[in-house]
Amino acid sequence: SQQGEEDPQALSIQEGENATMNCSYKTSINNLQWYRQNSGRGLVHLILIRSNEREKHSGRLRVTLDTSKKSSSLLITASRAADTASYFCATDPGGGNKLTFGTGTQLKVEL
Amino acid sequence: ETGVTQTPRHLVMGMTNKKSLKCEQHLGHNAMYWYKQSAKKPLELMFVYSLEERVENNSVPSRFSPECPNSSHLFLHLHTLQPEDSALYLCASSQDMKGRDTQYFGPGTRLTVL
Numbered sequence: 001s002q003q004g005e006e007d008p009q010a011l012s013i014q015e016g017e018n019a020t021m022n023c024s025y026k027t028s029i030n031n032l033q034w035y036r037q038n039s040g041r042g043l044v045h046l047i048l049i050r051s052n053e054r055e056k057h058s059g060r061l062r063v064t065l066d067t068s069k070k071s072s073s074l075l076i077t078a079s080r081a082a083d084t085a086s087y088f089c090a091t092d093p094g095g096g097n098k099l100t101f102g103t104g105t106q107l108k109v110e111l
Numbered sequence: 112e113t114g115v116t117q118t119p120r121h122l123v124m125g126m127t128n129k130k131s132l133k134c135e136q137h138l139g140h141n142a143m144y145w146y147k148q149s150a151k152k153p154l155e156l157m158f159v160y161s162l163e164e165r166v167e168n169n170s171v172p173s174r175f176s177p178e179c180p181n182s183s184h185l186f187l188h189l190h191t192l193q194p195e196d197s198a199l200y201l202c203a204s205s206q207d208m209k210g211r212d213t214q215y216f217g218p219g220t221r222l223t224v225l
Contacts, residue, residue, distance in 0.1 A: 041219065042115070042117075042217050042219050044216070088154065090154075097142065097207075097208045099156065100153070
């Protein structure tokens with residue numbers, strides 16, 4: 001069954017604005033990861049947050065995790081046109097690296 | 112480049128054909144994965160290999176047959192596929208299967224079954 005579910009399904013913003021995507025999941029997790037996919041290409045790992053962490057930063061990315069609400073958010077600050085892509089959260093319930101992905105948020109950053 | 116290559120990048124086949132997808136990783140990883148990505152559906156994990164041994168087979172129909180001859184190569188053999196099998200097939204690898212191991216994805220093979 002689907003573990004992660006992203007919200008919104010699609011997001012369109014202007015360059016320079018911040019983009020926030022949310023992910024909800026159903027069962028307890030070992031860690032949660034965010035990936036990015038450019039149209040029709042493979043996924044690229046962005047950031048991993050462990051179940052005992054609440055916030056993590058990487059460059060213009062900020063991820064939060066609330067295990068009590070079973071949710072995570074990805075914030076991209078000062079967005080650029082090159083950030084246009086689909087963003088997926090993936091959960092690892094059992095710690096064995098068998099990831100379950102959501103349906104993704106399609107982000108479009110316009111000039 | 113992520114260090115994971117897939118060939119071919121595009122494949123069109125009839126329902127009676129037999130074809131194979133190839134994945135190669137140049138990262139020295141021990142685990143390899145096959146995923147299926149269909150339109151408007153979450154990425155589905157199909158098979159997992161760890162140290163060349165299959166450790167996961169997520170109720171995938173037998174018309175998909177994986178093979179892992181060594182830790183650097185992974186194949187997906189296809190036969191008598193259905194049109195609903197048309198999708199992007201992604202290969203990934205990770206150092207091991209411990210939690211927190213980042214998965215590195217190839218660019219995928221876009222498969223169309225006529």
